Amino acid sequence: MAAKTDKRVIVFDTTLRDGEQSPGASMNLTEKLEVARALELLGVDVIEAGFPITSPDDFEAVRAIARHVSRPAVCGLARCVPLDIDRAAEAVLHAKHPRIHVFLATSKIHRQYKLRKARGEILRLAVEGVRRAKAAVCDVQFSPEDAARTEPEFLARVVEAVIDSGATTVNIPDTVGWATPEGFHALIDYLFDRVPNISKTVIAIHCHDDLGMAVANTLAAVQAGARQVEVTINGIGERAGNAALEEVVMAFKTRPDAFGGCATGIKTELLHVTSRLVSRVTGLAVARNKSVVGENAFAHEAGIHADGVLKKRTTYEIMDPKSVGLAKSKLVLGKHSGRHQFRQRLKELGFRLTHKDVDTLFFGAFKELADRKKEVFDEDIVALVESEIVRQPETWRLCGFQVATGTGGMPTATVELEERATGRRLRDAATGDGPVDAIFRAFERLTGVTLKLEDYQIRSVTSGKEAQGEVRLEARRGDRLISARGVSTDILEASAKAYLGAINRLVARKKVTKGKARRARR
Numbered sequence: 001m002a003a004k005t006d007k008r009v010i011v012f013d014t015t016l017r018d019g020e021q022s023p024g025a026s027m028n029l030t031e032k033l034e035v036a037r038a039l040e041l042l043g044v045d046v047i048e049a050g051f052p053i054t055s056p057d058d059f060e061a062v063r064a065i066a067r068h069v070s071r072p073a074v075c076g077l078a079r080c081v082p083l084d085i086d087r088a089a090e091a092v093l094h095a096k097h098p099r100i101h102v103f104l105a106t107s108k109i110h111r112q113y114k115l116r117k118a119r120g121e122i123l124r125l126a127v128e129g130v131r132r133a134k135a136a137v138c139d140v141q142f143s144p145e146d147a148a149r150t151e152p153e154f155l156a157r158v159v160e161a162v163i164d165s166g167a168t169t170v171n172i173p174d175t176v177g178w179a180t181p182e183g184f185h186a187l188i189d190y191l192f193d194r195v196p197n198i199s200k201t202v203i204a205i206h207c208h209d210d211l212g213m214a215v216a217n218t219l220a221a222v223q224a225g226a227r228q229v230e231v232t233i234n235g236i237g238e239r240a241g242n243a244a245l246e247e248v249v250m251a252f253k254t255r256p257d258a259f260g261g262c263a264t265g266i267k268t269e270l271l272h273v274t275s276r277l278v279s280r281v282t283g284l285a286v287a288r289n290k291s292v293v294g295e296n297a298f299a300h301e302a303g304i305h306a307d308g309v310l311k312k313r314t315t316y317e318i319m320d321p322k323s324v325g326l327a328k329s330k331l332v333l334g335k336h337s338g339r340h341q342f343r344q345r346l347k348e349l350g351f352r353l354t355h356k357d358v359d360t361l362f363f364g365a366f367k368e369l370a371d372r373k374k375e376v377f378d379e380d381i382v383a384l385v386e387s388e389i390v391r392q393p394e395t396w397r398l399c400g401f402q403v404a405t406g407t408g409g410m411p412t413a414t415v416e417l418e419e420r421a422t423g424r425r426l427r428d429a430a431t432g433d434g435p436v437d438a439i440f441r442a443f444e445r446l447t448g449v450t451l452k453l454e455d456y457q458i459r460s461v462t463s464g465k466e467a468q469g470e471v472r473l474e475a476r477r478g479d480r481l482i483s484a485r486g487v488s489t490d491i492l493e494a495s496a497k498a499y500l501g502a503i504n505r506l507v508a509r510k511k512v513t514k515g516k517a518r519r520a521r522r
Ligand code: KIV
Pocket: 018, 103, 143, 145, 146, 171, 173, 174, 175, 176, 206, 208
């Protein structure tokens, strides 16, 4: 239980559940486990690992995370429906600290149109849901969905009833991003005034960013006494996303005066590396000007600002870049750099890798890069390691390609792939609107997989003509939106890697789903 006067704020991370609901952000099991481990290292208190009833993949992911992390609680989401709750209970069974999170909409609009249920029935279902979850685990969280638009006196009745039924945390979600900081502060104040048993539970908040106020609303609720913040890395989540973990945490750290000294257990020096990891596995780029973790967050362009920072950093920097794990970009290595230097730099950049992994997976690639590019910067090393770490299970490997292009002619690409299962090499050619299109079409001819390209972005990893290019794309097949990324000093190769990555990702996902379906039928 957390009193209003407690200073410690619980960090409930929902990157793997609400975050994964961002269009195009789906992650496979290996990626989810990697993110879960990173969240544990980062110091979050609760990991909401998924919504087990929604698919066998989600169930497996929650179960695997429950087995793999030990310090944070592992939470599975469930509607107030017996089957959902039982499935969530089964998924978190092996967690050291299992939690079930049940939710039910309480606002008038949801009651009338979505659920078609009267207030009394909502109350009954909420109580029954919490009781059923409580029979499985001690740690039960309840969320009255769309609380911010629920009539306050009805909300207070629901909160009181679920606390009486054993809810150890009651979360107040602003599901549609409708609240304002002042209004949300008043709502939390109201609950503290009107709910007689409120001190027996932890009040949490969960804010969406439809009007860009998710972080402000979260902070206002903490000022009013909430002691659990529900957040995601980089603020990813349904629609416009959720409150960003890094922003909320750094607000407490930077402005203890404004938040009564409230603090979290987050190791803020790991924020940057965790943000990059989530961006890499979800394919959702972080905006350059994103607070705390964006590329420009500590860049000073204006002469007066740059001069001020050189004289005294705090003239224009309210946070120390080192406190969020941002090493200043510098020329670090070149082709004469040895293994030891490379390992040391990886460590400083926040990667925890074994010597064997560094030697077998990355050192050769680093040497190759150093040959192609004289100056190797931190960003190059991060890009190199990241593209290797989340390499998808590959059905096809790119062996090589050639492109003929120019003005006036028809761009043509010849590509060669290896089918990993058989070692067979396949080669084909195609023409296209441009060299990138020609490469993509040649892949489609060889793999038989056609994707609809929905987004294609290219950016330079560092400055300079020799810089590596990073391609991020989103491609659709039916109702599946897949994100992928490729990095190379050659932008056509980066495009080829990204597109083949998307094809491999789609095929891998299909195999897993089919395998599970077969097992389920037996
Ligand atoms: O936004 C929301 O209301 C949710 C609930 C499940 C807590 O995500």
